[in-house]
Amino acid sequence: MIPVPGFENARVAILGLGRSGLSAARALRQGGAIPVCWDDNPEARDRAADQGFEVFDLREGGAFDDIARLIVSPGIPHLYPAPNPVVVAAQAAGVPVDNDIGLFFRALAHAGWEAHDTLPRVVAVTGSNGKSTTSALIHHVLEASGRAAQLAGNIGRGVLDIDPPGDGGVVVLELSSYQTELARALTPDVAVFTNLSPDHLDRHGGMGGYFAAKRRLFAEGGPDRAVVGVDEPEGRFLAGQLSEGPGDDRVIRVSVAGKLGGPGWHVFARKGFLSEYRKGRQAGSIDLREIKGLPGAHNHQNACAAYAVCRTLGLAPRVIEQAFHSFAGLPHRSQLIAEAGGVAYVNDSKATNVDSAAKALSAFRNIRWICGGLQKDGGLEGLAPGLANVAKAYVIGREAAGFALGLPGIEAEVCTEMSTAVERAMAEAQPGETVLLAPAAASFDQYDNFEQRGVDFTQNVLARLPQA
Structure with a gap:
């Protein structure tokens, strides 16, 4: 404590x-x-x-x-x-x-840092999607490389329940907008902004307030290094505000939308390959295509952000790459739970909004898609880029019929209950297809939380697979 x-x-x-x-x-x-x-x-x-x-x-x-x-x-x-x-x-x-995050940074400011030969570091990760996977991946790479690291905040342990970091230790915090908007102290050494898409808008009074809550981590904290996803206008704006010029390597820009150029520090992924460029020259690369714990472009963005953080902490590209291969992924986040008869079964119950579900749909081909739940504001139009990969949708939730009507152009079966959706999807799945739970909705109409929904999906799948 x-x-x-x-x-x-x-x-x-x-x-x-x-x-x-x-x-x-x-x-x-x-x-x-x-x-x-x-x-x-x-x-x-x-x-x-x-x-x-x-x-x-x-x-x-x-x-x-x-x-x-x-x-x-x-x-x-x-x-x-x-x-x-x-x-x-x-x-x-x-x-x-x-809040407790403010108390955490207040407590660290009073710590006896003079006793350390190598000062502890704090990495704080925020954003709409991917912050849990990015935080867990950073923590995994650090531990795999022999660095003392603790994971806390919105994932892992409560931030004040961890041990005081020791010599050279790293604390990795996942921070939601609910946590960053109120903390009176925010002073991470490295801050990460993954991306921004509409979420929690009632809590923040609209999109501007939501972005402002995320931005506080950078504006209030003044981190030594900022890793910023620049595939949305807000990320590009934030990176521009933090940077003193094109060559300012205190800001590391991250993208999966295309190659980044210029004299600064960039990490981007294209066609499954991660590349690091500094001062216009390539400094590292990783083939992400065979890393099972990081499927799809959205996870490649997480990998780019985690890679950038680990590079700022002094790890070599090959060390990071080796650790990536042993990363199993997080439960309920593009989690491969089984493969049988040529069909893969993937639990992405954490895809509680349209943007995260669209990214999950874009990560796989020939999908038997289980979706639905408590629909959020903004409609389902943002799912369009991934719907071409859907063979059929199986809709759950109390308002399943209404949800299905928002999915034009694809076959959608109203199932209402998870057990029915899993049974129908498994009966119709063909070799080479993926049965994917990516609800694009909150879980609270039928479950206490998204974890419970993911467990229900997993148990229903495993109960119907042939026993070895």
């Missing part, structure tokens, strides 16, 4: 007692603060009380009279679509609002 200093004997309020909230409470208590905890869920309050924390209703009048700071969990809105009443009360009382 990383103790949070600076609040000795002060009362610090915690709103939201999930993983990050309870982790923040423990780290604050270890640093000498007095956590005051609240959650609307009585079971969450009971868990906090069982750990010896004071539980107090922060909605009561005068609750913030003696509070030094309010720590808010990521899922709780503080501005859009409407601020939580507890946040409003804290702001009215002049109490600063922060």
Whole structure:
């Protein structure tokens, strides 16, 4: 655990007692603060009380009279679509609002860095799609190369639950927009922006607010190096803002849309080959086509970003390439769960929006596509580039019929339930085809989360395969 200093004997309020909230409470208590905890869920309050924390209703009048700071969990809105009443009360009382990510960077700023021969480094990864895979891939490469590394934030452990980084250690953080928008301290050594597509727009008041939340990681933090995907206008804008000129190698531009040129530092992938260029000369290359844990152009973008980060941390191209080959991928993200009878079965339940599903569709050919769920704003038009690869769609979800109507030009069968969709897709799949779960929708109409949906798909597939 990383103790949070600076609040000795002060009362610090915690709103939201999930993983990050309870982790923040423990780290604050270890640093000498007095956590005051609240959650609307009585079971969450009971868990906090069982750990010896004071539980107090922060909605009561005068609750913030003696509070030094309010720590808010990521899922709780503080501005859009409407601020939580507890946040409003804290702001009215002049109490600063922060989150566990801000506390993490605050704690690191107080650490005894003079004791290290090689300073620890923090890599922070954000973006709409691919940030989990990119973060996990960076962590995997570092560990495979013998570097001490920890993975935390929106993936892995709670950011304050990790061990204080040791000499030369690297902390890899995956950060969502919910985390970057509120943190009062953001000071990574290397920051990564993968890409941007519409998501969480109600939470951020539109696309501009969503981009602004991501941009804070760079504008507030001033990282030594920035790795920026430039295949969208926002990424090109961000790279331009951070760079002092064409040759400024503090900004590493990443692309899978085409070759990048100029005197700067570039990493791009074309036709399955990753290339690194510095000062107009090639400095490294990797053939990504046979790396099973990184299928498709979207994963090649993740590979480019991870490669760029690892190069800034001093790893050689061949070391990175070797580690890429041993990367198994993440559950529910283009995860190959089985191959039988010439048919591949792939779980990409994390494809919860149109953009990520379109990328999954573009990664495979001859697809039996399981899709549907709680549809997000913006419609399904963005799926068009990948629909040519779909042999047939099998639509699940409570609104499956309406979802199917949004898929013109392809055969779509309304299945509603996962078990029916898997049964039908497996019965009709031919050798050389892929049965792909890439829902292009949230899971909450039928499941608690996308992980549960992916597990249901996997169990249904494995139950129907011949037993060896």
